[in-house]
Amino acid sequence: MIATQKIIYCPNPNCSHPINAAENQVCSNCQTPLIHRYLWSVHPNIQKLEAGEIINDRYEVIKQQIWLDTKPAKLPEIPTELSSSMITYLRCSQEILHLPQIYGYLSLKDSHDILLLENVPIDETGNLYPAISNAWKQATPVRQIYWLWQILQLWEKLEKFGVNGSLLLAENLRVQGCFVRLLELTNNQDNTSIQKLGESWENLISQAQPSIAEQLTSIVGQMRDPLVKFADIRSQINRLLLAASAELPLRLNVAGATDIGAELEHNEDACFPTGEDCIDDPLLPRVSIVCDGIGGHEGGEVASKLGVQSVKLQIKALLTEVSGQQELVSPELLQQQLAASLRIVNNVICNANNEQKREGTQRMGTTMLVAVQVPQQVQTVAGWDAENAHELYIANIGDSRAYWITREYCRLLTLDDDVIAREVCLGRSLYHQAKQRRDATALTQALGTKQGENLRPTVQRLIIEEDGLLLLCSDGLSDRFLVEQSWKDFALPVLDGEMHVEEAVYAWIKLANQKNGHDNISLVLTHCRVSPESIITSTPVEFSPEILETPGEATLEAEESEFSESIQLPLDLDLDLELDSENSESEAKPVKAKKKRLSALIWLLGLLFLLSAGLGLGLFTWWRYNPTTFGKACDRLPQGLQKICPKN
Structure with a gap:
């Protein structure tokens, strides 16, 4: 059957009019966000399909192997026995950043079974990403x-x-x-x-x-x-x-906050940094942490805070050790060290449980999600020595989530440590099948619940080579696909310089309280920039101070050079005006010429005023948003000019 009009069904089971035009983003009846799930169909011998054809009264053919599930709330067909190829997909499911996952399958007449894959490289309009x-x-x-x-x-x-x-x-x-x-x-x-x-x-x-x-x-x-x-x-x-x-510049701006939520009386979440953290903390702005406590007010709240404080000490020691190395530390070794750090933190919480004689479900624990930007010294391709190679490590235990967001996309980086993931990774069940279990979202790993040698933290490395936002959050924000549905509203203004990171954090918390207020909410947002910095025109909020990474020597020298040139410009203009003044006194001119000269002088004075005002605004902005490099530039000025520099 060929569809005459592209439609998609609302995922809300209580919607009285669930049929929507496929281009809608929310249900026209109940305003529930619609799910546009594009699938990749694997079928070796199926006959040629036409665009618009409806398969099994559900899947619309967009292109030969790209199908749209028009009834995404309905459970896909699940085989009674998993084939070896299906099990391979399941065993590789931890690589969610790179590999597709099994959605379901179809058994059609006169055809081999069709495997349907999700998490495929298809954009939101149904087109493949480029080869x-x-x-x-x-x-x-x-x-x-x-x-x-x-x-x-x-x-x-x-x-x-x-x-x-x-x-x-x-x-x-x-x-x-x-x-x-x-x-x-x-x-x-x-x-x-x-x-x-x-x-x-x-x-x-x-x-x-x-x-x-x-x-x-x-x-x-x-x-x-x-x-x-x-x-x-x-x-x-x-x-x-x-x-x-390392040849790229790198600037980091981080902000975080935690909120009790709209329905709870206690906050078992903890994160770093928040507005209460000192801006001189040596871990800023390279480290961000989110913990979601388990065990009630007397347990989860203690465990999450203990986890944050303990892992900060471990990371500080690790960064100190790395900074003293003459050779590059391999990513494999750094991943091992971060995993070991989480096991140490686990044992700290575990020992606290033992001292308080907590047993079974009374034992306190916490999820932990840590991101560390590790600066390593390296010689660049061009041959100069750089201080930072842009490595970003993310370590995870539990179901707090990390996302990488750019202007074009939002990618989930982490896999939850829950029963669903366990059943899938062991090759026992398809994802949507395991999701039907009563204990589907129960955690299989958390810090503090068992000895560290039994933990299997997931640690991965990214390279920051594009402008983007790193979002770490507890499930108070990520539940119900809220990040996937709302990222454009908050991430794009930050990336475009229209909103500060702090503003985005609190705006996202406000939305989460409206949509997911059943839980505590924590998030840490890091703005990573490798392109030239643009000045943000919106008024900064006072939630927490902006934290900027000090640029390397090459960047500093370039900024100092620009500073020297800019302060010379008004002096040159003054010199030109003095010469013009001398010429006007030594030469006799008609009255009209004097008026013209006076007009020109007024025009030049006006131009000088505008240039001076612009220079002053530029210097003020530099001093306000990057006082460290401004101060270093001032120190290189002649002694007389240093007096006019503002003090930090």
């Missing part, structure tokens, strides 16, 4: 290396399940901004050695950006050697990635 080969030429050097690094990471993980050959198929590799994503997983048919991977990269490397082409060509040449070690290739790609990313 890596099509996006490669326009990508920056950092992004090109970052894509290759992600492929290497996936290669090692998918090899365990015999599907790493999926990374050799050019059209299967898609990119959404800085992230590599796969359309589907395919079982290995031929040799899938690292030599094959190197061959698949050759066409990309031939079109690499000039600044990195030579190094990448050398690495791919090594990959042809049958004796090459995977770890050596990974190490070289990592070093090149950090060397390229």
